[in-house]
Amino acid sequence: MISPYTAGEAFALGCTSVIAIAIRLNMVQLALFSYSVLLGLFVGEIISLYILAVPLWLARSWIDDSQMTFKAYTRQDKLNYLRRFEEIVSSLSPRCVHCYELYSGSRRLALLRYLFHNNSCSTCDFRSQDQAFRPQLVTIIGTTYVVVSGGLEPKTLIGLFQLWLLIAIAFISVRQHLVPNVLTYPLLWGNLLASAFGLAVPIESAVIGAVVGYMGQWLILIISRFTIKQELVGYGSFMAGAAIGAMLGWEQGCLAIAFAYILKLGENMVRYRKLLGPTQLVPLGHWLVMSALSIGMLHG
Ligand SMILES: [Zn+2]
Structure with a gap:
């Protein structure tokens, strides 16, 4: 119980x-x-x-x-x-x-x-x-x-669409240690469309956010592969990062992703007494979702 x-x-x-x-x-x-x-x-x-x-x-x-x-x-x-x-x-x-x-x-x-x-x-x-x-x-x-x-308001509909996809991403990430593209693609495209129609963050910021959200984490993977010979992050979190970057714009998107990594390292310290657990920084999706939702809520 x-x-x-x-x-x-x-x-x-x-x-x-x-x-x-x-x-x-x-x-x-x-x-x-x-x-x-x-x-x-x-x-x-x-x-x-x-x-x-x-x-x-x-x-x-x-x-x-x-x-x-x-x-x-x-x-x-x-x-x-x-x-x-x-x-x-x-x-x-x-x-x-x-x-x-x-x-x-x-x-x-x-x-x-x-x-x-x-x-x-x-x-x-x-x-x-x-x-x-x-x-x-x-x-x-x-x-x-x-x-x-x-x-x-129309923005409420967009907010619900984002929220529901993010909830599914967070729970599947914890249960299955993966983030399905079938959830991250609609979130990314939906956010870009909302920006294009002026209903969300400026479109420039959304596009840059999507690219940085993906590429920033991809760089972490490449660097960790060549330096400590481990793959620290999974490909699912790249796409989740891109979707979150498009949702919050690049400044807040980067902040949310960085915050998620800090939370994940904190979780590893609490659970395994070291920064990298048995599955490195996987699963990360739930922390990405939580920091994106908190930063999104702080800024309306
Ligand atoms: Zn039964």
Whole structure:
């Protein structure tokens, strides 16, 4: 049990904070607040499913590749992976990973499944360890913050688009030690487009930010490869750096990326008592996301 609260206490705490917030906000803001919580719940569910599906999806492509080259996996392995992949992703419905039964009722949403059912399956009683409620909770809080602070403006939509992609990047980075291009490309292109239409940082700053965010980290890789014979960073973080550079502009983008490296070195010091852990500076994506979000929030 990670949470020190029981489900009932957590629910009471949630209700109290909603009432406290309601007193401080007027009715329009209250409506905006409620809708953004619902939006966060819905999008958070999709993000948490997507995060669960990524390893299966990667396994599927690895199996496809390895079958072509080594014929290493049995047909049954492949069928098992395919079955889980199709079941979880294609229906966009969460299932018990033990008995494959569809979750129903309030078990359908990751956060409610965690709060009220202890992540257990109603059919086989298996307790899932997937912690899918975490990205959902972060999405709800972030969505509410962006909508309530931004109001009904085009910039709020852009902010939500950035936030949702960044949340998925952070959680996949921690779980899988990689940052999928399928998330960083839309973030990069979306940010460049927003700048081109004058809805974000100036386009010059965004383009320079994208180049510097990528090339700066690429230089770190090249230098570390030739000096200490280790590859300190992964290619996924280059693309994440480019997307963040385009999002914040080159000055704040560089600051965010540098800050992320400092945080990662700090994490390694705390966990391994040395600057480079067993996987060097990987995963880095969650620190990139956290520093980008904090710097983005500080500057509106
Ligand atoms: Zn089950």
